[in-house]
Each structure stands twice: as structure tokens, then as C-alpha cells.
Amino acid sequence: MTSNPPLFNRVAFIGIGLIGSSLARAIRKYHLAEHISISTRRQETLDTAKALNLGDSYTKDPAEAVIDADLIVICTPMGAFEAVAKAIAPALKTGAIITDVGSVKSTAVKDILPHLPAGVHLVPGHPIAGTEHSGPEAGYADLFPGRWCILTPIEDHESDAVEKVKALWLACGAKVEIMTPDHHDRVLAITSHLPHLIAFTIVDTAAQLAEDTQKEVIQFSASGFRDFTRIAASDPVMWRDVFLSNKEAVLDILGRFRDDLDQLTTAIEDGDGALLEETFARTRAIRRSVIDEKQHIPDSKPPKKS
């Protein structure tokens, strides 16, 4: 889909990792903005973004990047959200829309909203897409087709600002769902945060084994462990911030998981085959639902690097 005239005159990216660079590429590809300005904290990342030709202007100063921007997309790790909001607030034009791509939505609201001037709209967003790779090089324009993007607006759900952010994601091929920040954080705690925590843990358990055993664990990883290593290869800083930000919901679902694990552990200790088989039959049915929802297909692969 292309729009003519484009959806936005000027879009600013603050931070440009896997998601940010994918969105910038999609905005380019579908001509959704006249001008893309990019700001990053580190000069090296800015140079990479420039070399990849992701934007039209580049600056290390976030306040400079947002001048005259209609849409500002915050793509830094969530731990930097508050500092970014403070830095850009004085430079925002009236009517500007702020969105983000962070994995915890109550944080986006808590850390950004209090610093925004009147007349600026916050529409937090979370595209559920990604790979285990990170950085601007890892992005690609076709990351979003078929994937969900959840928006958690705090104002009227049918405001012009929400409609414009929704139109952006639809134009990039994503499907859009709207919910409250807290509800988003509870759902993602189980679909994403707990699975990542578990994968990080199990791979770290293996990392601490004696060297010769560890070698064999890697050699024979195709039997299940492999899938956990992919998840556990995700960006460490991003995930540190996820767990710090969504502490309450993660600890709650972690508690339930531990109870369920206790029960299966006891069944193994007691040789209770009936309970094991019954549990495993129940989980098999869930997979069928995932396939019915067409969410079993992995994210599309980035184009081959030359």
C-alpha cells in the first residue's frame, strides 16, 4: 500500500534498532512520510543508519530530530523513555503524535506522558514482531505483514491521532488491536515475557555445565534446546528493561508457572504417568488453536545479505 499524499509530512525516530529500522524501511517503501529524521545516542549507530540510508536527516540531538515532526516514534530501550521524553518535550510542535514500540505499555504511559506539553498526543504501540537479531542492520521492511500491532491509547480510542498511528501500521502490513496498557502487559507477560525468562534461564543452566557436557548440549541441541537458544539470543538490554518494567505481571504469571512445574515434578517423582499424559494431551490442543489463528508461521526472513 502506498499513500499519496503520504500519511505524515515528517516522522522522527528516536533510537533505531531492529524494530525502528524495519519501520523506517517500511515507511520508505510505502512512501508514508515525506521526511524521516533519525536520532540515536551513539554516533556509531547513527553512522550505521546513515550508511543504510534509513532516513533523510541524522542528528545525535533528539530535540533537533523532532522539530516540525508530525509523528515521533520512540525506539530506544524502555529504560531511556523518560530521559527521551524530557529531552524532546520542549521541541515538540502542537498536534504532534508520540508513539513507541516498547514491549511494556504501562511504562510508556508512566515514563512519557507526564513530560509532554499540552496539545501533543501519546499513542503507545507494540508491534509483535522481531527476530533474535538486533540493531539497525537487522531490520527489514517486510517484518510486519501478518503480525499484530497493539495500540494502547490513553485518550479517546477513535481520535485522529489513534487513527493515524493505526493507519501507519496497517499500511506496513500489520493487523491492529486496541486495548488498555495494563491489559496488554498482562497478556504479554504470558505470551512473551515468561517464555523469554524461561528460555534465558534454561540456556543459562546449560551455560553453567562443565565444558565437555556443554559441547554435547550444543551438538545435540536439535532435540528441543535449539528453540530455546533462539529465544534466549534476544537483545539483553531490551529484555532487562522488560522485566524491570513489567515486574508485577511477570512475577504473577511466574508464580503460576512454578506451581504447575511443581505439580509435574511431583508426578515424575511419583511415576504418575496418567497425570503426565493427561497434561501433555491438553497442551497439544493449544497448538491447534495457534495454527487456526495463523500465528504459527515464523516471522518472514530478512533478505539475504550479499
Add this chain to the structure above:
Amino acid sequence: MTSNPPLFNRVAFIGIGLIGSSLARAIRKYHLAEHISISTRRQETLDTAKALNLGDSYTKDPAEAVIDADLIVICTPMGAFEAVAKAIAPALKTGAIITDVGSVKSTAVKDILPHLPAGVHLVPGHPIAGTEHSGPEAGYADLFPGRWCILTPIEDHESDAVEKVKALWLACGAKVEIMTPDHHDRVLAITSHLPHLIAFTIVDTAAQLAEDTQKEVIQFSASGFRDFTRIAASDPVMWRDVFLSNKEAVLDILGRFRDDLDQLTTAIEDGDGALLEETFARTRAIRRSVIDEKQHIPDSKPPKKS
């Protein structure tokens, strides 16, 4: 690879699920036996095997299936190994080789060996390959290329029987590694059994959520949960037997995993970002090793059904 004359005159399959039917198809494809006889407990499975043309003769009587067989491949759930060994023992010819495809090798030795007559060779095997699907329809001849098959012979590692079983797997495209049954079971407890137990648990935790939340968990499963549902869709009876058979090694590694999970839980509770980031950076490095070992590529897909 094809062999002429074939490696074996007569091969008998006792049980014919995903792995058994894949091996039977590969034996056909590469002409590794003159005759394949198939025995299953259930008439329905036997009819399916016949309809799929997986063998040359079919019987519900395992003793009949093994008459004159040079190689017997036991592909039933491990819980049936002892009964199968007892049933076929009187009908085995001198010099016959028994192998299996079970996921726990000390069980194969414990449940099969005591019942075998003198002059019969046991070479337990475990092809590390498979999908979340089960049954004879789910198999395909090209399941094994690039995958490991671990053999855990109890007799001389270079005996003719071991060499012949090794030659069979190599001819099917697998890579072969030889180790002791106990060592195999300890390695697989972490690479396979623990990941499966964790995936079963987390998917079951989700299965117990309120219906509306569960719907959303499935809808937004692409964020990590999806990979767990694939693992947790594995055959319930097979996995029941894995945990009953490899109890000691699984409980040992499960204990370590719980300790590591406790540590990360405490880090989240305490807001210890440094520990989280450090752990996640360590696990990312393991993924690199898995890729270096070329074990990150998923199993080849079965041919499209018409």
C-alpha cells in the same frame, strides 16, 4: 546413497509412528533392505501403514514379524519395550540385530536386553529428529539428513552389529555418534527432556487461564509462546514414557533449572538490572555456538500433502 546388495535382507518394524515410518520410507528410498515387515498393536495403525505402502508384509503379531529378520527396529512407545522384547524373543533368529529409536537409552538396555536369547545383538539407537506430529502419516524419508543418531551399544563398539546399524543411519543421511546409555540420558535430559517439560508446563499454565485471556494468548502467541506450543504439541504417550524412564537425570537437571530460575526471579523482585543483563548476554553467546554447529536449522519439512 543406495546399496547393492542391500544392507539387510529382512527388516522388521515393531510399531510404526513418525520415526519408524520415516526410517521405513528411507530404507525403501535407498533400497537398504529386500523386505520390510511391519507389526503394530492396533489394527488401525497397521491399515494406515499398509495404505501408505510402508512395508512388504503386515501383521499384528510381533513374533511373526521378526521371523527371519536380520534387523528388528522397535519403534513403540518405550513403555511397551519390555512386552515387545518378551513377545519377539522366541522368534528371533541367531545373529539378528535389535535396535530401537527411543529417547532414553538406559531403558532400552534395561527393558530389552534381559529377554534376548544368546546370539542376538542389541544396539540401542536414538535418532535426534522429529516434528510435533505423530503417527505413520507424519513420517517422511528425508527426516534424517544432517541430524544426529546416537548409538549406545553395550557390547564392543566396533562389532559387526554396531557397524551395520551405523551404516543404516549413515545411508539415511544421519550423522552417527556413539556413547554409553547413561551418558546419552544425561545429555538428552538437558537438550530435550527439560525443554519439553518446561514447554508442556508453560502451555498448560496458559491452558488454565480464563477463557478470554486464553483467546488473547493464542492471538498474540507470535511473541515467544508460539515456539513453546510447537514443542508442547509432541506425542503425549511418548513423552510420558520419557519422563518415567529418565526420571533421575531429569529431576537432577530440573533442580539446577529451578535454582537458576529462583536467582532470576529474585533479580526481578529486587530490580537488579545488572544481573539480568549479564545473564541475557551470556545466553546470547550460546546461540552463536548452536549456529556454528549448524544445529539451528529446523528439520526439513515433510512433502506437501495433496
